[in-house]
Structures are given as structure tokens and as C-alpha cells.
Amino acid sequence: MQLFDVVFYVFALITILSGCVVVFSKNIIYAAFSLLFTFFGVAALYVLLHADFLAVTQILIYVGGILVLLLFGVMLTNNVISVEMKTGTIQAIPALIIVAIVAGTLAGLSYSTWKGVAVPAPGGPQTTTGTLGQMLMTSYVIPFEIASVVLLVALIGAAMTARRHRNS
Amino acid sequence: MSDHLLNDLSLFAPETAITLTLVAAILADLIFRRTPLVVAALVLAGFVVTGLLLLGQTGVNASIFTGMIAVDSFAVFFKTIVVLAGILVVVFSMESGELNSPGRKLGEYYALLCAAALGMMLMAGASNLLMMYIAIELSSLSSYLLSGYTREAPDSSEASLKYLIYGAVSSGLMLYGISLMYGLSGSLDLRAINRALPQVLSGGGAASFTLLIAGVLALAGFGYKISAVPFHFWTPDVYEGAPITITAFLSVASKAGGFAMMIRFFKVTFIDAGAVALPAGTWATLQGFHWVDLVAILAVLSMTIGNLVAVWQNNLKRLLAYSSIAHAGYMLTGVVVLSNQGLAAIMVYFGVYLFMNLGAFYCVMLIADKTGSEDIDEYKGIGGRSPFLAVALAVFLVSLTGLPPTAGFIGKLYLFAALINSGWTWLAIVAALNSVIALYYYVRVFRNMFLRTEEPSSPGITLSWLQNAALVVLLVPTLLLGLYFTPLVQLAQASVRLFGTP
Amino acid sequence: MITDFGRVLIFLIVGVVFVAGGLIVAWLLRPNRPYPSKLATYECGEVPVGDTRVRFNVRFYVVALIFLIFDVEVVFLFPWAVVYKNLGWFAFIEMLVFLGMLAVGYAYVWRKGDLDWDKPAPKVPRYEKGIGVQETRMTEEEIAV
Numbered sequence: 001m002q003l004f005d006v007v008f009y010v011f012a013l014i015t016i017l018s019g020c021v022v023v024f025s026k027n028i029i030y031a032a033f034s035l036l037f038t039f040f041g042v043a044a045l046y047v048l049l050h051a052d053f054l055a056v057t058q059i060l061i062y063v064g065g066i067l068v069l070l071l072f073g074v075m076l077t078n079n080v081i082s083v084e085m086k087t088g089t090i091q092a093i094p095a096l097i098i099v100a101i102v103a104g105t106l107a108g109l110s111y112s113t114w115k116g117v118a119v120p121a122p123g124g125p126q127t128t129t130g131t132l133g134q135m136l137m138t139s140y141v142i143p144f145e146i147a148s149v150v151l152l153v154a155l156i157g158a159a160m161t162a163r164r165h166r167n168s
Numbered sequence: 169m170s171d172h173l174l175n176d177l178s179l180f181a182p183e184t185a186i187t188l189t190l191v192a193a194i195l196a197d198l199i200f201r202r203t204p205l206v207v208a209a210l211v212l213a214g215f216v217v218t219g220l221l222l223l224g225q226t227g228v229n230a231s232i233f234t235g236m237i238a239v240d241s242f243a244v245f246f247k248t249i250v251v252l253a254g255i256l257v258v259v260f261s262m263e264s265g266e267l268n269s270p271g272r273k274l275g276e277y278y279a280l281l282c283a284a285a286l287g288m289m290l291m292a293g294a295s296n297l298l299m300m301y302i303a304i305e306l307s308s309l310s311s312y313l314l315s316g317y318t319r320e321a322p323d324s325s326e327a328s329l330k331y332l333i334y335g336a337v338s339s340g341l342m343l344y345g346i347s348l349m350y351g352l353s354g355s356l357d358l359r360a361i362n363r364a365l366p367q368v369l370s371g372g373g374a375a376s377f378t379l380l381i382a383g384v385l386a387l388a389g390f391g392y393k394i395s396a397v398p399f400h401f402w403t404p405d406v407y408e409g410a411p412i413t414i415t416a417f418l419s420v421a422s423k424a425g426g427f428a429m430m431i432r433f434f435k436v437t438f439i440d441a442g443a444v445a446l447p448a449g450t451w452a453t454l455q456g457f458h459w460v461d462l463v464a465i466l467a468v469l470s471m472t473i474g475n476l477v478a479v480w481q482n483n484l485k486r487l488l489a490y491s492s493i494a495h496a497g498y499m500l501t502g503v504v505v506l507s508n509q510g511l512a513a514i515m516v517y518f519g520v521y522l523f524m525n526l527g528a529f530y531c532v533m534l535i536a537d538k539t540g541s542e543d544i545d546e547y548k549g550i551g552g553r554s555p556f557l558a559v560a561l562a563v564f565l566v567s568l569t570g571l572p573p574t575a576g577f578i579g580k581l582y583l584f585a586a587l588i589n590s591g592w593t594w595l596a597i598v599a600a601l602n603s604v605i606a607l608y609y610y611v612r613v614f615r616n617m618f619l620r621t622e623e624p625s626s627p628g629i630t631l632s633w634l635q636n637a638a639l640v641v642l643l644v645p646t647l648l649l650g651l652y653f654t655p656l657v658q659l660a661q662a663s664v665r666l667f668g669t670p
Numbered sequence: 671m672i673t674d675f676g677r678v679l680i681f682l683i684v685g686v687v688f689v690a691g692g693l694i695v696a697w698l699l700r701p702n703r704p705y706p707s708k709l710a711t712y713e714c715g716e717v718p719v720g721d722t723r724v725r726f727n728v729r730f731y732v733v734a735l736i737f738l739i740f741d742v743e744v745v746f747l748f749p750w751a752v753v754y755k756n757l758g759w760f761a762f763i764e765m766l767v768f769l770g771m772l773a774v775g776y777a778y779v780w781r782k783g784d785l786d787w788d789k790p791a792p793k794v795p796r797y798e799k800g801i802g803v804q805e806t807r808m809t810e811e812e813i814a815v
Contacts, residue, residue: 007679047675057745065738072734075726109348109378133749137761139234142180143302144746145764146290148771149187150306151739153283155775156194157313158735159784160276162728191774198781 008048015041032071039063053129176232179239182221182247183289189214190282197275204274205262211278212258215285219251231295231667235357238295238432238667242511245663246292246428249518253421254285256526259638261413265537266318277317281417284310288425291393295436295667297346297356300429304342304389307425308335311418315410327409334392334402342389348382349437358436359668365437365454376457383459386433387466393426394496397469407489412536415485416529419492420522423499427514431503434459435511436668449508450590451669464504468598470497475605484532485542487609488525491568494606495521498599502583505590508664513586515660517579520649524567524576527642531561538629544613548620554629558617560639565610567646570603575649582657732784743772 018037025031039062046055089095136144177184193211200206222244229240258281261267267274287307294300312335316328350356352375353364368375391399407415435451438459443452453460474494481487499521502514534557535550536542551558567576580603587596631639649656711718746768754761779785 047678052675053749056748060745061738061741065734065741069731069734069738072726072731076728076731105381109381111374129749130752133751133753134756136746136749137753137757137764140236140298141764142233142236143296143298145767145771146299146302146306147746148743148768149190149283149286150302150309151742152190152194152771152775153280153306153309153313155736155739155772156276156279156778157309158739159732159779159782160313161316162732162735163782163784191771194774194778198777 004048008045011041011044011048015045028074029071032067032074035070036063036067039067050128052127053132179225179228179230179232180237182218182225182251183286185218185221186214186251186282186286186289189218190279190286193275193279193282197273197279207275207278208258208262211282212255214282215251215254215258218285219248219255222248222251229665229667235359236296236299237290237293239293240667241663241665242432243293243428245515245660246424246518247289249424249522250285250288250292250421252522253417253424253526254281256530256638256642257281257413257417257421259634260416260526260530260533263632263635263638264411264413264533266411266533267413272318277314280310280314284314284417285421288421291425292428292432294429295358295432297349297358297361300433301339301343301346303425303429304339304393307393307422308339311335311414311422314414315406315418317414318411321409323405323409324411325409327406330402331406334399338388338392338399341385345382345385345387345389348378348385352378352382358433362437362439362441362668366442369454369457379457380459383434383438383457384462387430387459387462390426390430390433391466394423394430394499395493396466396496396500397473397493398466400470400474400493400496403493404486404489407492408483408486412485412529412533415489416526416533419488419525419529423492423496424518424522427499427518431511431514432666434463434503435666439669451506453506460504460506463500464592464595467497467500467504467595470494470500471599471602472497475602475609479605479609481609482544483542484544484547484613485529487544487613488528488532491606491609492525494602495525495568497602498580498583501587501592501595501599504595505586505592507586507590508661509586509589510583511664512657512660513579513582515663516582516653516657519656519660520567520575520579520646523642523645523649524564524574527639527646528561528564528568530638530642531557531564534631534635535561535629544616547613547616549617550629551618554631556636556639557629557631560643562614562617563643563646565613567650569607569610571607573647573650575646575653577650578653578656729787736779736784739775740772743769 015038018034018041021034022031022038025034039058043055043058043063046052046058189211192214193207196207196210225239225244227241228244231238258278261274261277261281267277284307287303287305287310290299290303291307294303312328312332315331316324318324346356349361352368353361355361355364365379368379388399390396392402395403407419410418434453438453438457440452440454446452471494474490474492474497478487478490478494481490499514499517502510502517504510532542535547539546550561563574567574570576570580580599584596584599587593587599747765750761750765
């Protein structure tokens with residue numbers, strides 16, 4: 001086993017374990033903080049897949065932005081800390097059937113596409129930022145510009161919705 | 169390169185116009201705070217200009233911005249539907265008592281309407297999976313905000329939240345489908361995927377299984393947009409809770425964008441370019457990819473469940489929501505026939521549906537503004553209180569049922585003809601039976617309006633000249649297209665051309 | 671040969687060891703003699719009042735939301751900056767359009783007052799003749815502001 005594999009398994013373990021805490025924790029604060037480790041773990045996995053820009057984006061946006069927002073959201077809510085979250089299971093049998101179908105499909109998919117997965121070569125391109133910039137500015141310029149409209153709508157919507165809650 | 173770009177930009181003019189309208193609406197809202205009508209007038213003008221620019225694109229068949237967006241007669245047709253719906257909804261919004269209550273700012277409302285329309289227009293033209301996804305997100309994001317715009321109404325926030333949650337799940341599913349497609353074919357461009365697929369499918373059962381899953385997952389995204397069963401759960405609550413103007417816009421424009429994108433996705437990606445010995449105007453899907461049966465099942469489910477549940481509704485807005493699910497089912501039958509005739513039938517249906525559905529919602533809005541209720545029981549005696557309004561609503565509902573001599577009949581006629589021509593007779597029979605169920609619940613409304621006596625104290629409903637004019641504008645096509653439908657049919661038959669298909 | 675991300679990994683490991691190691695060593699060495707004042711929350715020497723978890727002002731949330739949008743925008747600037755030299759004016763105009771859109775959003779939130787930090791008006795204790803000082807107590811939300 002090489003160093004690469006060790007690093008992969010360590011980060012995969014961190015991601016999965018902290019993800020489990022997010023799902024199963026009864027305290028929403030613990031769950032939110034555990035999400036931090038999940039995001040970091042995923043970022044590390046991106047690095048191992050040679051997606052460096054994606055990894056930095058993950059840390060910048062998910063850890064630096066979305067997680068902070070999530071914590072604010074939790075702390076904004078009255079009494080959310082003392083209230084125990086409902087994490088019970090309802091309708092276990094239909095849920096189990098659906099989970100079995102989805103899991104089976106996913107397993108089938110990963111099994112069938114197993115051989116097609118390209119393992120990132122160690123000597124491959126070390127940075128993707130330049131390539132991404134080139135693509136964004138040339139062939140993907142329209143999605144790039146439309147993304148700014150999406151962001152504008154998101155900005156207006158966020159300000160509008162939050163303002164309403166304040167006034168009422 | 170710059171010549172190329174300038175040419176692309178000139179073909180992108182309608183979208184640019186609506187984007188500029190969006191920006192201008194936001195800025196105007198900030199500058200003219202005291203006079204809200206400025207923004208409305210500006211947006212109306214923007215939509216009209218966009219519509220005029222679209223008219224200039226008839227007959228174009230091109231792909232712009234390195235294959236991101238196709239500008240073909242098919243896209244232009246659906247974009248025109250979106251823009252017409254936008255114009256009418258802006259007019260409705262200026263008249264709506266629900267929206268124009270004192271103290272409410274409508275600046276964001278009109279701006280978001282532009283953004284939603286831009287998203288739907290892009291959905292009609294997108295020919296790259298990434299572009300499709302961004303277009304869906306833009307239109308969805310604006311729609312969530314618009315459906316929660318009237319915050320005092322208790323259902324409005326609920327509608328917005330439900331819409332958001334369902335939307336997030338279905339766009340997540342679709343994104344997974346897109347990633348599988350990319351993994352299989354190595355491209356995001358629909359035509360490139362189409363070229364890569366025969367080789368992928370020759371890889372054996374595993375590959376075609378993966379492709380099927382990818383197709384089903386993508387279908388979840390489209391099904392959500394057109395509110396087809398089983399992706400329809402959000403529809404009744406959102407249609408009931410959102411402002412009526414937005415409900416009307418979603419029921420027509422959002423559906424148009426969704427259908428255009430779905431048809432383009434399936435037709436460009438899964439068509440078998442090498443198929444031989446086919447009758448003119450028909451096409452075949454790739455071997456070993458049975459999505460047609462899947463779409464047929466969706467169509468039957470949407471029609472039947474939509475119509476059966478509508479029977480039990482007492483809120484007219486909710487009833488129209490279920491009826492719009494059923495209409496999505498009817499239109500889906502046009503997809504399964506795999507021929508230009510089916511495509512033209514869908515487009516004829518949309519041309520008709522635009523007027524009759526917007527008209528029905530407009531009548532509901534006018535009545536709700538006056539009586540404060542959308543309950544069918546409250547419609548007793550409307551026929552006596554406002555004969556013109558009641559007759560107009562009756563005409564729109566008859567047209568939605570699909571009875572002659574209204575336009576709805578023509579829409580259904582062309583769909584059924586396409587179905588029978590291609591051997592899907594059982595589907596045509598199911599659709600016809602469903603129309604009978606639809607008649608039953610629409611008749612309930614007629615009976616309340618005309619045959620039930622009104623309470624003596626209820627005052628008459630008077631409409632302003634603008635409201636009357638808007639009703640006439642919607643009524644005339646609904647009746648005229650039922651009698652003189654050749655231009656619409658010719659337009660639809662001329663608009664079946666998709667870029668990149670034979 | 672150590673790649674750039676290898677260095678990041680070494681930093682991560684050193685950081686984890688440094689913090690966790692310090693805590694573990696302290697835990698092993700320190701004497702354990704608790705008493706109530708020692709276990710109480712430290713608030714600059716004051717006796718703690720009320721619960722630690724008070725409700726946050728909704729302002730923080732609005733600012734965080736707006737920050738998030740501009741955060742995403744900044745992420746797009748990095749790949750642009752890398753290739754800007756190769757593409758020149760073309761890329762410059764593209765980014766100008768992109769930033770222009772966001773500038774419209776910025777103007778919107780500014781003008782609509784979403785960036786103002788409006789504090790609630792302070793409640794001045796009112797004196798009434800003959801009755802004396804009427805007690806005014808601040809609510810939890812006001813303290814949170």
C-alpha cells in the first residue's frame with residue numbers, strides 16, 4: 001500500500017464518520033460542526049482526484065460560506081438547541097424498499113462502470129485552474145455569464161426573503 | 169473569432185434584451201421608488217421588444233456559442249410562447265388586486281419575472297447539458313421566489329418552500345443523470361453524446377443499463393418542470409399558494425420551457441442517425457434504449473391521476489393545478505409517437521393552451537379579487553352577477569376540456585390524430601376517456617355559475633375597460649383557433665426543425 | 671518529491687499533532703481538583719448570567735447570505751486571473767459583464783438598506799411623578815444586539 005492509498009483511506013474515513021455524526025446526532029450544533037469535517041474530507045478527496053481548483057472552491061465556499069450560514073441559521077432559531085430533533089423513523093418498510101432499490105441501482109452502476117474509471121495518473125497536469133479559466137472564457141462563456149444572472153437572482157432573493165422576516 | 173462571436177451575439181439578441189430588461193427593472197426599482205408602474209411598464213416594453221426580436225429569427229437554424237445554444241425554429245416557437253405568456257402575465261399583474269395591495273413593493277416581482285422568462289427561454293434553446301442545468305436553475309430559482317412573493321398569505325411561504333425542496337431533489341437527480349451521461353460519452357454536448365452513444369451501447373448490457381438510469385434521472389428533472397406524475401407532488405400546493413399571476417405563468421411558460429428542453433434532449437441525444445427505411449418525418453431511437461415506453465407510462469399516469477384527483481377539488485386554483493398535470497400528460501403523448509407530426513401536435517397544443525389556460529387563471533384572479541374566494545361553492549350566481557366574465561370562464565373551461573368549437577378541440581384533435589397514425593391507438597383511447605372525466609369536473613363549475621341561484625345580497629361584478637380588453641384578447645384566439653386553425657398548424661409544422669437532427 | 675498538496679498535507683498533520691498533542695499532554699499532566707467556581711463559564715471575571723446560547727440578530731444572517739454570493743463570485747475570478755494574460759481584452763470584457771451583473775445586485779442591497787445595521791431604538795427609562803422609577807428590563811433579543 002502506497003502513501004497515496006493511506007491518505008485516501010484516512011480522508012475517506014474522516015468524511016464517512018463525520019457524515020454519520022451529521023446524520024445521527026441528536027444535537028444540531030454537533031451535527032453542524034461535524035459537517036465541517038465532512039466538507040474538509042471531501043475537499044481532500046478532490047485533491048487526490050487532481051481536482052485542485054474544486055478542492056479550494058469547496059473550502060472557500062462550503063466551509064467558509066455555507067457552513068457559517070448554516071450555523072447562523074441554527075443560532076438564529078429560538079430554542080433550537082434545547083429541543084431534541086426528531087430523528088425517528090417513520091414508514092420503515094416503504095423506506096427500506098426504496099433504499100434497497102436505490103442502493104441496488106447504485107451498486108449495479110458502480111460495478112458496471114468500474115472498469116471505465118480512469119485512475120488519475122501521478123504525472124498528470126498538476127493544476128486545473130488555468131485550463132478552467134481558458135474554458136470559462138472561451139467555449140463556456142455563456143454558462144459563465146448566465147451564472148452571474150443566477151447569482152444576481154440569488155442575491156436579490158436572499159435579501160428579499162431575509163428582509164421580510166425582519167419586518168414581520 | 170470576433171466575427172464569429174458578433175454573429176453569435178446577434179442571434180442571442182432576444183435573450184440579451186430580456187437580460188437588459190431585468191437589469192433595467194432592478195435599477196428602475198431603485199430610482200423610481202414612489203411610482204411602481206414605471207417598473208411594470210418597463211418590463212412590459214422589454215417583453216414586447218424581446219418578442220419582436222424573436223420574430224426576426226424565423227427560419228434561422230444555427231448553433232451559437234460553440235454549441236451551447238441552438239437557435240432553430242423549434243426553440244423560437246417555444247421562446248415565443250414564453251414571451252407571450254410573460255407579456256400577458258405582466259398585464260395581469262398590473263390589474264391584480266392580490267399583488268397591488270397597499271404597502272407592497274413590486275419591483276423585485278417584475279425583475280424576477282424577467283429572470284424566470286430568461287431561464288425558460290434558455291431552456292428552450294440549450295443544447296449542452298451544462299447550459300441546460302444552468303437554465304433550469306435560473307428559472308427554478310426565480311420561480312421559488314415568485315411563488316412566495318405574497319408573504320401575508322399563509323400558503324405562499326409554504327408553496328415557496330415546498331417548491332424549493334422538490335426542486336432541489338429533482339435537480340440533484342438530474343445532475344446525477346448528467347454526470348452519468350458525461351461519464352459514458354465523455355461530452356456534454358448533445359450531438360457529441362449522440363455520436364458517442366452507438367459505441368457506448370455496443371459495450372453490452374451494463375452500458376445500456378447505465379444509460380437507461382441516466383435517462384430516467386434526467387427525466388426526473390424534466391418531469392418536475394412539466395409537472396408530470398410521479399414528479400407532480402409540488403404542483404397543487406404551489407399553484408394554490410402562489411399568487412394567481414405566477415401560477416398562470418408557471419403553468420404555461422415553465423411547462424413550455426420544460427417540454428422544449430425535454431424534447432430536444434431526447435430527440436437530439438437518443439435518435440438513431442443511422443436508422444434506415446423509415447417513413448418521412450419519423451425517427452427511431454437507439455437500439456436497446458426503451459425510454460418511449462417509459463414516457464408513455466408517464467403520460468398515462470399524468471392524465472389519469474391529474475383528472476381523477478381534480479374531481480375532488482373544491483378550490484378552483486387547485487383544480488386547475490390538477491388539470492394542468494393532466495394536460496402535461498396529454499402533451500407527453502405527443503412525444504412518444506416519435507414523429508414530426510407528434511411534435512407539431514404538441515406545438516399546436518401549446519399555442520392553444522397558452523390562451524385557454526392563461527384565460528382561465530385570469531378569470532379566477534378577477535373573481536377572487538372581487539369575492540375574495542377561489543372556492544367553487546362561492547361561484548354560485550356569478551353568471552348573473554357578471555355575465556361576460558362567467559361566459560369567458562366557461563369558454564376557457566370548455567376549451568380546456570377539448571370540446572368543439574373551441575381551440576382546445578383542435579389541440580386534442582391533432583394529438584389524437586398523431587397517436588392513431590403511428591399506431592398508439594390505446595393511448596388515444598385513454599386520452600379520450602380522460603377528457604370525459606375532465607368534462608365532469610368542469611361542468612360542476614358551470615352548474616355553480618349559471619344554474620345555482622345567487623344570494624340576494626351579493627353585488628354585481630364590474631370590470632374595468634382594461635380587464636375587459638384583456639379578456640377579449642384571450643377569448644378571441646381561444647374561439648378563433650377553434651374555427652380557423654390553419655395558420656397555427658402551419659406554423660407548428662414549420663417549427664419542427666431542430667438543429668442537429670435530420 | 672513533494673507536491674504542493676503534499677506540503678499542505680504536512681501542514682495539516684503538524685497542525686493536528688500540535689493541537690491534539692498539547693491537549694493530550696496537558697490532560698495527562700494537570701492535577702484534577704474541580705470546585706464549582708472553577709467549573710463555571712469564564713466571562714471576564716463576571717458571574718455568568720443566563721444561557722450561553724442567546725438568539726442571534728437576524729442581521730448576521732443577511733450579511734452571511736450576501737457574503738456567500740460574493741464569495742462565489744470571487745471564486746470565478748481566480749481562473750480568469752490565471753488566463754487573463756493570454757486572452758486580453760476579450761476576457762476583460764467578459765469579466766466586466768459578469769461583475770457588472772453582481773454590481774447591480776450590490777447596488778440593490780445597498781439602496782434597499784440590507785447593509786445597514788439598524789439597532790432598535792434604546793428604551794430610555796421613563797420617570798413618572800409620584801410613582802418613582804418604573805422598572806425597564808432589557809429582553810434577551812436586545813442584549814443580543
